[in-house]
Amino acid sequence: MTDVKADVEYKINFNDNAFLLDHKKFKLLEGILNTGSITDASKLIDVSYRTALNYINKIETALNVSIVSTSKGGKGGGGGAILTPEGRSILKECKKINAIMQLHRDVNEIETVVSDIDEDKGVMELTKNDLSIKIPLDRSYALGDNILALISYDNIFIMLEPSTSSIRNIIDGKIVEMKLDGEVIKVRIDVGGVELYSFITLSAEKDLNLTIGKTVYIGFKAMSVATLKL
Structure with missing residues (x-):
């Protein structure tokens, strides 16, 4: 260990x-x-x-x-x-x-605000700048609460086109940095004025033909977002 x-x-x-x-x-x-x-x-x-x-x-x-x-x-x-x-x-x-x-030692930390609560669908919306994140409803949170959203680098997927899947959060962004980190590539992406990191394999980077400045889509499940009230 x-x-x-x-x-x-x-x-x-x-x-x-x-x-x-x-x-x-x-x-x-x-x-x-x-x-x-x-x-x-x-x-x-x-x-x-x-x-x-x-x-x-x-x-x-x-x-x-x-x-x-x-x-x-x-x-x-x-x-x-x-x-x-x-x-x-x-x-x-x-x-x-x-x-x-x-x-989960490599985690994106985003200070957000609870901007919407949908009781019928059982989801909440967290926002920062132009970034909007959907998470499962947590009744201990209220509209206007300041929430720290945590998303592991490993839980963020990079796509060239948005796809229909169980992933609730699919957002377009632009690659601003790519750096080799051991056996993976650490990709920094500007998404709605917020910079998020994702880890991808060397083979995935070649398959997607990723370059700095390229527009991509990132995706992560609502359940993969951990939250903490600030």
């Missing part, structure tokens, strides 16, 4: 309780799982044994659940430790969040 940044926090919910688990505490739980020892796990994250116990106590108190089970003996004659089923479940959630963050 690829490590996440040290300042990342995982919001863990358990039986109506919540706790923000930072990277060190996540690595502590992972260390206990792998070593069977709180002492060894604390060394891996460069904290004292007492600090490690304090981390565990904070998590258990906040979530009102036991996450580590200790026993006498263990490796080298010291005390052993294992994660409880609840502790394993919490660690699993952290790893899932980590995997999602790695998968």
